[in-house]
Amino acid sequence: MPPRRLTLPLLWLGLLLGLSRRPAAAQTTPPARPDSLVVEQLPADTLRPTKTDSLVVEPVTPVDSVRYAPPRIGPRDLSDYAYADSLTAALLARGRWAALDSAGRRALALGLDYPVLRQRLGYAAALRGRPAVAIGQYERARHANAADPLARLGLAYGWLALNQRETAAQLARPLPDSLRRALHLSPRAMARAEAEVGAQWPSSPDRSAASFVRLGVGSQLGGGWTLWQAASHYAQQVRVAVPDPYPDPRPGPYPEPVRPRWVPVRQFDYQALLTVPLPLHLQGRLGYHFTGSRFHETRYPGHLAYAALRYVRPYWQLQAGLYAGRLTDTSRTQTEVQLTILPLGNLRLYGFTRAAFVRSAGRTYPHVLVGAGARLASRLWAEGYAGWGRVPVLADQDGAYVYNLLDPLRRRLGLGLLVPLPGGHWQARLYYGAEARTQIQTLTFYTQHTLTLAATWTW
Numbered sequence: 469m470p471p472r473r474l475t476l477p478l479l480w481l482g483l484l485l486g487l488s489r490r491p492a493a494a495q496t497t498p499p500a501r502p503d504s505l506v507v508e509q510l511p512a513d514t515l516r517p518t519k520t521d522s523l524v525v526e527p528v529t530p531v532d533s534v535r536y537a538p539p540r541i542g543p544r545d546l547s548d549y550a551y552a553d554s555l556t557a558a559l560l561a562r563g564r565w566a567a568l569d570s571a572g573r574r575a576l577a578l579g580l581d582y583p584v585l586r587q588r589l590g591y592a593a594a595l596r597g598r599p600a601v602a603i604g605q606y607e608r609a610r611h612a613n614a615a616d617p618l619a620r621l622g623l624a625y626g627w628l629a630l631n632q633r634e635t636a637a638q639l640a641r642p643l644p645d646s647l648r649r650a651l652h653l654s655p656r657a658m659a660r661a662e663a664e665v666g667a668q669w670p671s672s673p674d675r676s677a678a679s680f681v682r683l684g685v686g687s688q689l690g691g692g693w694t695l696w697q698a699a700s701h702y703a704q705q706v707r708v709a710v711p712d713p714y715p716d717p718r719p720g721p722y723p724e725p726v727r728p729r730w731v732p733v734r735q736f737d738y739q740a741l742l743t744v745p746l747p748l749h750l751q752g753r754l755g756y757h758f759t760g761s762r763f764h765e766t767r768y769p770g771h772l773a774y775a776a777l778r779y780v781r782p783y784w785q786l787q788a789g790l791y792a793g794r795l796t797d798t799s800r801t802q803t804e805v806q807l808t809i810l811p812l813g814n815l816r817l818y819g820f821t822r823a824a825f826v827r828s829a830g831r832t833y834p835h836v837l838v839g840a841g842a843r844l845a846s847r848l849w850a851e852g853y854a855g856w857g858r859v860p861v862l863a864d865q866d867g868a869y870v871y872n873l874l875d876p877l878r879r880r881l882g883l884g885l886l887v888p889l890p891g892g893h894w895q896a897r898l899y900y901g902a903e904a905r906t907q908i909q910t911l912t913f914y915t916q917h918t919l920t921l922a923a924t925w926t927w
Contacts, residue, residue, distance in 0.1 A: 600813025
């Protein structure tokens with residue numbers, strides 16, 4: 469059963485059980501039954517909620533007593549605990565989420581604040597597709613009672629809705645095993661698997677079509693610790709001027725000219741990325757990337773280390789990282805800053821940007837990428853990006869892709885579609901990219917078109 473179908477009923481049951489949690493001071497005034505909030509005839513000079521979802525209350529007074537009987541702030545006002553608690557409990561039981569949100573925010577504005585009210589508001593926000601708002605409400609509830617399992621459960625669900633599994637697993641660590649299994653956050657050797665295939669078509673006559681294959685598997689180690697491993701292979705033929713491996717042994721009056729020949733280019737990659745949970749909304753990431761490059765008859769092993777610090781919040785995430793190592797017999801470093809923004813507090817709309825500074829052979833090469841994505845339908849997301857800046861090598865997406873380029877990259881554009889498949893475990897990604905590159909030796913420009921298809925299974 470998907471976590472949403474099981475977790476939300478658990479939250480709802482916990483909220484109903486929490487109705488009995490009342491401060492000692494508030495028990496001196498017995499609350500009215502929830503049904504009486506609707507059918508009971510109120511005195512003429514009291515405040516009553518309207519019948520719409522917006523619970524903005526207005527005084528109801530007879531026409532001839534407007535001048536002599538001002539509205540009375542009594543037990544029916546949302547600043548009164550008994551009335552506000554009974555009203556929000558009734559709205560929760562009836563599933564009137566918009567009205568519950570309106571009444572709860574009004575009570576907070578009047579100075580009434582307690583953990584159960586925050587939990588109800590978080591539950592309503594989660595069901596209305598506002599996970600960032602739900603996280604804020606559940607965080608307030610957890611600050612009031614750090615041992616409350618219901619607040620932690622709501623927080624974990626909210627972070628899962630924002631596709632932040634590591635943060636959700638870290639918060640769900642104290643929860644019972646049954647709840648962590650319902651959220652699919654318990655330790656597992658294979659929690660994610662991915663396969664990606666791609667093809668490239670350069671516009672240059674000196675470059676053949678290329679192929680790309682990548683396989684990856686992810687493990688949940690528990691408490692927010694995760695390990696991702698992937699292996700990939702890239703193959704292409706290029707035509708360059710290289711010496712003839714079988715020269716004519718007969719001497720000539722002039723040296724034999726070097727003619728262009730088709731030679732193979734291969735690259736094998738292995739990547740390992742460890743995510744480490746840290747306090748204060750921080751995450752650490754440690755990675756290693758091995759590249760085995762082959763150009764013609766020469767092989768170039770490469771080793772690249774990676775370390776990053778990530779700060780995670782519901783509306784935005786910021787990450788700073790550093791790559792350092794040796795690629796193609798040259799020492800290289802890359803400093804990178806990533807920023808992701810969720811302006812609506814959910815995944816319906818998001819933006820991202822990455823700025824990388826590559827240091828190679830005594831020079832610094834900047835490269836900037838900007839992109840955005842949006843939800844077009846219930847099972848369809850689209851995103852696009854643009855990047856510019858000439859770089860000889862480039863590590864991207866936490867080292868998942870390392871462009872150990874024969875021809876330097878100048879600019880790139882990309883469009884992608886993400887389709888979650890029925891069942892909640894599979895999703896497919898289709899990407900098209902165009903890269904402007906500079907061909908070595910001739911220093912001419914050409915465009916390389918890329919089409920990739922990926923399938924991801926998540927436990």
